[in-house]
Amino acid sequence: MSQENTGKRICPTTGLPICLDAQFFIKCNAVLAVVFLLVGGIGALLLALTRWQAVHLLPVDWFYRILTLHGLNMLIFWILFFEIAILYFAATSLLNCKLASTKAAWVSLLMMLIGALMVDVIIVLGKADVMMTSYLPLLAHPTFYFGIILVAVGALVGVLNYFATLYKAKKLKTYQGSVPLVVFGATAAAIIAVVTLLHGAIAIVPTFLHSMGWIAQPDPIWYRMTWWGLGHMSQQVNVCAMVSVWYLLGALTTGAKPLNETVCRGAFLLYIFFINLASAHHLLVDPAISVGWKIWNTSYAMYLAVLASMIHGFTVPASVEVAMRHKGYGRGLFGWLASAPWRNPGFSAFFLSLVIFGFGGGITGVTLGTQQINIIAHNTLRIPGHFHVTVVGGTTLAFMGLAYYVVPLMFQREYVFKKLARLQPYLFGIGITTMAMGMSFAGSMGVARRNWDIEATGSIYGPAAHLFLAAVGIGGVLAFTGLLLFILLTVGTVLCGRSFAGKPMESWGTPRELAREEGHAPLGAPAGFRGGAPAMAMAEAHPTQGTMVLAMIFLLSFAVYYFANWKALADAWPVR
Amino acid sequence: MNQASRSSLECPAPDWFHAPTGNERTWIGLALCWCMVMSLMMPYWHFKGKQNSSGEAYSVKPADFIKRAEKFVLANTGAESLLDDGLSPVVPAPPGEVYLVAKQFFWFPTLKLRAGETYRLHVSSADFQHGFSLQPLNMNFQVVPGYDHVLTIKPQSPGTYPIVCNEFCGIGHQSMVGKIIVE
Amino acid sequence: MNEPNKKHMIQRLMDNTWLLLALGILIPFLSYTVWGWIEILLVKTAPLP
Numbered sequence: 001m002s003q004e005n006t007g008k009r010i011c012p013t014t015g016l017p018i019c020l021d022a023q024f025f026i027k028c029n030a031v032l033a034v035v036f037l038l039v040g041g042i043g044a045l046l047l048a049l050t051r052w053q054a055v056h057l058l059p060v061d062w063f064y065r066i067l068t069l070h071g072l073n074m075l076i077f078w079i080l081f082f083e084i085a086i087l088y089f090a091a092t093s094l095l096n097c098k099l100a101s102t103k104a105a106w107v108s109l110l111m112m113l114i115g116a117l118m119v120d121v122i123i124v125l126g127k128a129d130v131m132m133t134s135y136l137p138l139l140a141h142p143t144f145y146f147g148i149i150l151v152a153v154g155a156l157v158g159v160l161n162y163f164a165t166l167y168k169a170k171k172l173k174t175y176q177g178s179v180p181l182v183v184f185g186a187t188a189a190a191i192i193a194v195v196t197l198l199h200g201a202i203a204i205v206p207t208f209l210h211s212m213g214w215i216a217q218p219d220p221i222w223y224r225m226t227w228w229g230l231g232h233m234s235q236q237v238n239v240c241a242m243v244s245v246w247y248l249l250g251a252l253t254t255g256a257k258p259l260n261e262t263v264c265r266g267a268f269l270l271y272i273f274f275i276n277l278a279s280a281h282h283l284l285v286d287p288a289i290s291v292g293w294k295i296w297n298t299s300y301a302m303y304l305a306v307l308a309s310m311i312h313g314f315t316v317p318a319s320v321e322v323a324m325r326h327k328g329y330g331r332g333l334f335g336w337l338a339s340a341p342w343r344n345p346g347f348s349a350f351f352l353s354l355v356i357f358g359f360g361g362g363i364t365g366v367t368l369g370t371q372q373i374n375i376i377a378h379n380t381l382r383i384p385g386h387f388h389v390t391v392v393g394g395t396t397l398a399f400m401g402l403a404y405y406v407v408p409l410m411f412q413r414e415y416v417f418k419k420l421a422r423l424q425p426y427l428f429g430i431g432i433t434t435m436a437m438g439m440s441f442a443g444s445m446g447v448a449r450r451n452w453d454i455e456a457t458g459s460i461y462g463p464a465a466h467l468f469l470a471a472v473g474i475g476g477v478l479a480f481t482g483l484l485l486f487i488l489l490t491v492g493t494v495l496c497g498r499s500f501a502g503k504p505m506e507s508w509g510t511p512r513e514l515a516r517e518e519g520h521a522p523l524g525a526p527a528g529f530r531g532g533a534p535a536m537a538m539a540e541a542h543p544t545q546g547t548m549v550l551a552m553i554f555l556l557s558f559a560v561y562y563f564a565n566w567k568a569l570a571d572a573w574p575v576r
Numbered sequence: 577m578n579q580a581s582r583s584s585l586e587c588p589a590p591d592w593f594h595a596p597t598g599n600e601r602t603w604i605g606l607a608l609c610w611c612m613v614m615s616l617m618m619p620y621w622h623f624k625g626k627q628n629s630s631g632e633a634y635s636v637k638p639a640d641f642i643k644r645a646e647k648f649v650l651a652n653t654g655a656e657s658l659l660d661d662g663l664s665p666v667v668p669a670p671p672g673e674v675y676l677v678a679k680q681f682f683w684f685p686t687l688k689l690r691a692g693e694t695y696r697l698h699v700s701s702a703d704f705q706h707g708f709s710l711q712p713l714n715m716n717f718q719v720v721p722g723y724d725h726v727l728t729i730k731p732q733s734p735g736t737y738p739i740v741c742n743e744f745c746g747i748g749h750q751s752m753v754g755k756i757i758v759e
Numbered sequence: 760m761n762e763p764n765k766k767h768m769i770q771r772l773m774d775n776t777w778l779l780l781a782l783g784i785l786i787p788f789l790s791y792t793v794w795g796w797i798e799i800l801l802v803k804t805a806p807l808p
Contacts, residue, residue: 050728129747136705157693163780184773201739220720248585251583257647258584259600264584274786279791286720297794312606372618446714457753460753555607576727635805
């Protein structure tokens with residue numbers, strides 16, 4: 001075959017074109033992502049077993065050190081590497097275009113890798129016990145800041161490579177009309193990544209210069225505000241990437257199609273405009289910043305970006321419902337859900353991620369980010385309780401689901417020990433949810449985050465706090481087991497999975513059609529992935545009642561949790 | 577509308593722009609209403625609610641703030657209590673301006689306030705960022721060197737209320753617990 | 760496209776990656792960052808030393 005000439009191959013499973021250059025860098029970035037996931041994960045286990053006071057594993061300095069390491073490796077390194085892989089995939093395979101620049105891809109990869117290694121080494125050497133946030137006047141060794149700058153600039157180069165590929169695809173007319181929805185979501189992620197990384201540069205470069213003794217210390221409030229432009233906006237990149245992955249996995253596992261492109265894209269548009277404003281929720285109880293700024297920005301512009309999340313929270317499961325009903329699994333309100341391919345780890349990870357992120361992350365996030373409610377939440381364990389549900393139970397779990405397709409399809413090797421792989425999302429999801437709930441309940445009692453010993457000066461919080469911290473420990477161990485299992489299976493697959501080059505991969509299991517319908521899918525493709533009736537006609541024939549019920553339950557839970565928090569706030573002392 | 581179906585991985589049909597219909601439209605409407613409710617809650621509470629974080633603050637040099645706090649301690653106890661010795665004198669304070677300094681790893685002084693009275697609590701840091709976390713009320717505010725953060729508070733009932741530092745400030749961070757006494 | 764006039768304005772906005780990039784940078788930068796920086800710059804000094 002003339003693969004060398006075209007620089008691409010056709011995936012026998014999905015029928016998608018795979019740019020060979022992009023494939024190489026997708027593999028590199030995905031592998032590095034998993035390496036840093038492991039580093040962060042080992043940190044997670046050690047931390048969970050320390051906050052579980054009965055175990056109290058790490059000594060005091062190592063606790064704060066590992067906490068710094070864990071934050072950076074999970075929130076920045078693992079996630080950014082994986083997202084660069086997703087961007088390269090979206091721009092090349094879904095637009096049938098070659099990667100714009102392999103040079104840029106190399107520069108990006110090496111800068112990110114060297115930067116991440118610099119940061120990890122300097123932390124382990126004990127010269128950067130400052131937490132991921134490194135709030136001035138706390139000061140780390142200059143290598144810490146320089147490493148982060150390298151990672152940020154490297155990631156930016158990767159993102160620009162993505163935009164260059166989009167430009168090339170449009171110029172060469174490799175696709176017709178508008179880009180696919182997954183690409184649109186990836187573009188939203190990439191745009192937010194640019195904003196994020198610019199803020200990172202503005203915050204960290206002067207801090208680096210100060211750490212070298214070359215300039216005076218930047219103002220601490222200015223630093224907090226600008227740093228969270230990097231810190232939270234990077235998480236919004238994760239939200240966009242996660243939602244794009246939901247649509248992708250929905251398509252691959254159930255043949256789901258977006259019911260209305262306008263709605264889905266409109267929601268991403270709201271993300272692009274407004275989701276970044278909410279970095280403000282880190283500064284709600286800060287001095288020197290006005291109520292107007294706090295309320296407007298923390299509200300994501302009157303919650304329009306939250307509306308976007310609620311839209312995706314409906315359209316994603318609704319598209320699965322329609323696809324399942326169309327195949328004939330339409331018994332009652334939830335027959336479609338019961339018959340969904342729960343044994344397929346791509347599906348289970350995706351749907352668990354949706355539920356955990358929506359019910360857990362979304363509701364707690366908006367509530368904790370309410371200007372006044374933040375008074376009873378800031379810097380308590382409620383905050384990590386929230387973000388472990390979103391970044392870990394949401395984004396990381398979704399990315400794991402994606403890996404169950406990307407790894408076999410890129411490396412053309414079957415996953416090893418598939419029975420274990422099918423269990424893994426459940427183990428991880430249950431572990432993280434348990435841990436996060438322990439954190440949230442402990443935090444509601446006032447237990448502080450980033451604290452080595454809540455009994456250092458005697459008992460302050462009462463015995464129930466220990467119960468919840470035990471849940472943190474146990475949940476953390478479960479989650480780590482799920483994480484380690486994922487890493488071992490993935491590394492095992494890359495190294496010695498059974499090769500299936502040239503053939504379609506074995507299906508993880510997709511629902512077969514009970515009802516015959518027109519059109520046919522390519523050989524080996526997941527049922528209903530291509531072909532079949534138009535989505536909107538399907539939706540009219542098979543309304544989304546089940547999803548509607550789930551959405552109403554969600555809305556009710558939201559309202560209850562939200563107002564319960566206002567009530568709890570009202571019990572505090574008057575303060576202004 | 578005889579279009580081939582399009583998954584999220586394929587380019588949509590050229591005429592993909594449609595207004596939402598059916599359950600999608602209903603849901604968007606409901607969600608939007610909920611967003612409006614939430615949008616109104618914060619301004620409502622700002623005017624009608626008793627717990628707010630106005631962010632009232634003034635820039636101040638840490639050394640000057642410490643001097644002011646020591647002056648406050650002197651005026652209310654008649655005793656010279658310097659910050660540096662790490663002790664936290666108990667200061668019975670009349671309603672009005674009261675001062676609290678956060679420093680690695682203690683709070684200075686220990687304020688004795690009266691329930692039902694209003695105080696303007698000036699909090700700042702002598703060194704790093706700290707977190708003012710009043711328990712068991714679970715009221716949390718950021719304490720930043722260079723900023724006199726003014727919290728207008730009204731203690732409600734007698735008791736001893738620990739102040740936990742909940743912003744990482746160094747290796748002794750977990751020992752940084754002060755208190756406010758209310759009579 | 761053969762008939763660009765037929766595309767809805769919002770569809771044209773969504774198809775314009777560069778405009779989205781510009782707005783996606785500008786809106787948060789002004790609303791969150793620049794407004795926030797101005798707030799910090801306008802902080803008054805403490806009335807008493």
